[in-house]
Amino acid sequence: MSTKIAFIGLGIMGLPMAKNLVSAGHQVTGYNRSPEKAERLALAGGAAASSVAEAVRGAEVIITMVPDSPDVEAVMLDEDGVLAHAEPGATWIDHSTIRPDVAVQVAQKAREAGLKPLDAPVSGGEQGAIDGALSIMVGGEQTDFEAVQDVFEGVGKTIVLVGPAGSGQTVKAANQLIVAGNIGLLAEAVLFLEAYGVDTGSALQVLGGGLAGSKVLDQKGQKMLDRSFDPGFRLELHHKDMGIVTSAAREAGVVIPLASTVAQLIASTVQRGDGGLDHSGLFTVLEDLGGRNGTTS
Structure with a gap:
């Protein structure tokens, strides 16, 4: 199945992950503070967005892959962030590595806004991201996890639900x-x-x-x-x-x-x-x- 995905954060790990999702047949729109990264995704068959709002418009799955806890909070909670523009019912997958307590807090706010949150940090480094062979540890609800298995399988090989929100980060x-x-x-x-x-x-x-x-x-x-x-x-x-x-x-x-x-x-x-x-x-x-x-x- 092809899923409409917004991918926010196209760094060393994020860009190859987004490209692999394109290769898996998904419709991927990427946003990055450095626009040339989004253009590189476009060259690989995805689409480039000039803002978070543009990236998440109509997205069924929203993925964030940013450096730290404050970055996740800003991308999700700012006035022009994800929660202000995402479609209710969309799944939010956070592949960033952040504090477990922040993951729990932002997941709660995302759920209150009508999203289905999954904290899903990855391990495997740049090569694992390029090869689509990452290990993914997921925190969240079982039904939300099962609904996006095809998305996870586009970037990882070992994909395990380890508990409720915040567990993936732990x-x-x-x-x-x-x-x-x-x-x-x-x-x-x-x-x-x-x-x-x-x-x-x-x-x-x-x-x-x-x-x-x-x-x-x-x-x-x-x-x-x-x-x-x-x-x-x-x-x-x-x-x-x-x-x-x-x-x-x-x-x-x-x-x-x-x-x-x-x-x-x-x-x-x-x-x-x-x-x-x-x-x-x-x-x-x-x-x-x-x-x-x-x-x-």
């Missing part, structure tokens, strides 16, 4: 905690291997075949070996996500010492001006802490 916070910890430990392992003059490429290959193997190792290991940190997911965004994790854990009374440590390491990388690097660029601050600066013994 699971995504846990995801970001695990990913950050894996990146930090992988960086330390690479530095350890280099210090002993091991063939690091071969070492990562064999580690990847055992219990130490992970998608983080597969996708980020070579980037560390090459010291190549072009962004697939920027450190400044992971810094924001770790703030969500530590804040939510504090509110729940959960002790997360390892997450707190890696959150501080990510914060220090961002504060020194490297927030635009891929999150595997956490390697750089650990390298500097050890005083190795790319050297091997």
Whole structure:
């Protein structure tokens, strides 16, 4: 079935996701603050809108993919935002990664305005978005979730309803905690291997075949070996996500010492001006802490 979709936020993740929805046969109109991104969607067979109001006009499904909680609140609640212009009965899918409490609050306002809200953050990075192979953790009502399965299947492979509104964001916070910890430990392992003059490429290959193997190792290991940190997911965004994790854990009374440590390491990388690097660029601050600066013994 072809669904009329408004897609708001066409960044590193949003644009390939919107393109995949076009490829799946949906009618996709995109809006982005930088209009050239919407034009790139138009070139791929979608349509470009010059405002949120234009994008959501007549849309059956409205998707947001913006950087942070205040961005979601602005896109949804501002005078010229989604709630002011969306058709009652439309489904709102928020693929952004935001605070769980904000997800609950905005979902309630969306439902009061006649929309069907689903918080549905994703994991898989830029390559997962390009491949249409994202993992999607969804919070919301079962019937609303089931009604848009074809839309989710246009961008993801592992799609799970994890609970009521806000649950998707809670699971995504846990995801970001695990990913950050894996990146930090992988960086330390690479530095350890280099210090002993091991063939690091071969070492990562064999580690990847055992219990130490992970998608983080597969996708980020070579980037560390090459010291190549072009962004697939920027450190400044992971810094924001770790703030969500530590804040939510504090509110729940959960002790997360390892997450707190890696959150501080990510914060220090961002504060020194490297927030635009891929999150595997956490390697750089650990390298500097050890005083190795790319050297091997």
